[in-house]
Amino acid sequence: MGKGITSREEDYSQWYIDLVKKADLAENSDVRGCMVIKPYGYSIWESIQQGLDKMFKDTGHVNAYFPLFIPKSFLAKEASHVEGFAKECAIVTHYRLKNAEDGSGIIVDPDAKLEEELIVRPTSETVIWNSYKKWIQSYRDLPLLINQWANVVRWEMRTRLFLRTSEFLWQEGHTAHATRQEAEKETLLILDVYADFVENFMGVPVVKGKKSEGEKFPGAVDTYCIEALMQDGKALQAGTSHFLGQNFAKAFDVQFTGKDGKLDYVWGTSWGVSTRLIGGLIMAHSDDEGLIIPPKLAPIHVVIVPIFKSDEELERITEKVDVISAELRRKGYSVKYDNRDTHKPGFKFAEYELKGVPIRLAIGARDLENGTIEMARRDTKEKKVVPFDEVTALIPPLLVEIQANIYQKAFKFREEKTTKVDSYEDFKKLLEEKGGFFLAHWDGTQETEAAIKEETKATIRCIPLDSPEEDGKCMYSGKPSKRRVLFARAY
RNA sequence: CGGGGCGUGGCGCAGUCCGGUAGCGUACCUGGUUUGGGACCAGGGGGCCGCAGGUUCGAAUCCUGCCGCCCCGACCA
Incomplete structure (x- = not known):
């Protein structure tokens, strides 16, 4: 074992922290919940950026940059979206500091209160759709295929280097289309790009699938994802691609005139991967001596x-x-x-x-x-x-x-750790003993999903796109099911 | 935000119960010998013991308040 590195067997999460720090990838900052990405770690991120950026460009996307600050009113426009992020937003309320009268230091100037608070973006759908409203009039303006590389802030209670930090780096793509079919196609195209990248650059096999209602992105109609398996048998969501339907177009009143002269709302997608990929890269391949980087x-x-x-x-x-x-x-x-x-x-x-x-x-x-x-x-x-x-x-x-x-x-490991189960008893037993991915029948209800999560801490990672139709019975409720879904405990 | 733990040279820790002016390992600096799997010897520098009060002749140690970090839970990419 490497000097000063906890072995995976002894304590997997300590092993992970040891690697990140000892290999000089990143460290905790004195700013709560935030990390400093050190040159060696940042270099991996740069390689990820380069690889993905080329793939985005090759599929017709262009880069742009939108503001870090989002007026509160923007966020409020899409109901389920606000609700999804409300609990983890950083809010700017003032724009000036001053010296305290009593000489105790610098204080926020109470006279410099913003009329409207600004939210530090947790994601940019709202600012971007606010711009799209101005950019889109006709079907000739579509599709709009834009990506941005940016930082976002989600006020996390508990953070882990790369896997979950209050501020993180990512790319977010936001596209607008004239038809539902085209937007759905885009959503899946990007899912393929992500899977291709994660498998061929990062060397991590993934399962492509669709999120259940309970797990999807707030504001999306459908959320697709790629799920990877870590060496401790837990799943990591490595990327998401959302079909937004007309939700944001309606919230921001983005309409276009079609060839037929009729006015209609635009169809949207959004998709992203973050510095979390670096965490996945480490946990998928590395050993007790240190990192293994593809x-x-x-x-x-x-x-x-x-x-x-x-x-x-x-x-x-x-x-x-x-x-x-x-x-x-x-x-x-x-x-x-x-x-x-x-x-x-x-x-x-x-x-x-x-x-x-x-x-x-x-x-x-x-x-x-x-x-x-x-x-x-x-x-x-x-x-x-x-x-x-x-x-x-x-x-x-x-x-x-x-x-x-x-x-x-990594592929072989995942194969070994993917288990088909038909009874809830087997599921619970093997989840404890073996871990990993489980393919099981589910009745499709949120109640069952929630009950299983409550009882086992395992969630439905996705409904795999390639899972064949197969008649079966929900392992929990016994109700009929048409296909197996992927369960796992997740990061 | 609930439960637990911890703040002492850069890092990892001992000392705290039982108050007497800070120590170990490692890293660092200098010189020398070394170099095929984490070298060795000698010498040296560095800490108002998380912060603020209090008790005391005297506080890392006792008391009060605050802050921060880590782990476990609830929430999340």
């Missing part, structure tokens, strides 16, 4: 550690290393040469394992003599000595293999 998101692909006894030896090693790092960089890989003489090689090995660098090369005097270099992969811990001249050719396919292996491992 190559496609790794801030550093290859780290090179020289093993030397003298300056002269280091110079000879550096000369050789410069050749391969230049070549790897030319091919587009991120390479770090750690030639510090203040730490021993063993220390560096442990450090880069902790940080999840996919490939480590080590080269010393022995290798110089033999024309070799040691190549180690983080995911399997496998080490082998290879000819120096071949190493740059070996790395690209190895990175591909590591990416694939990480996914395969």
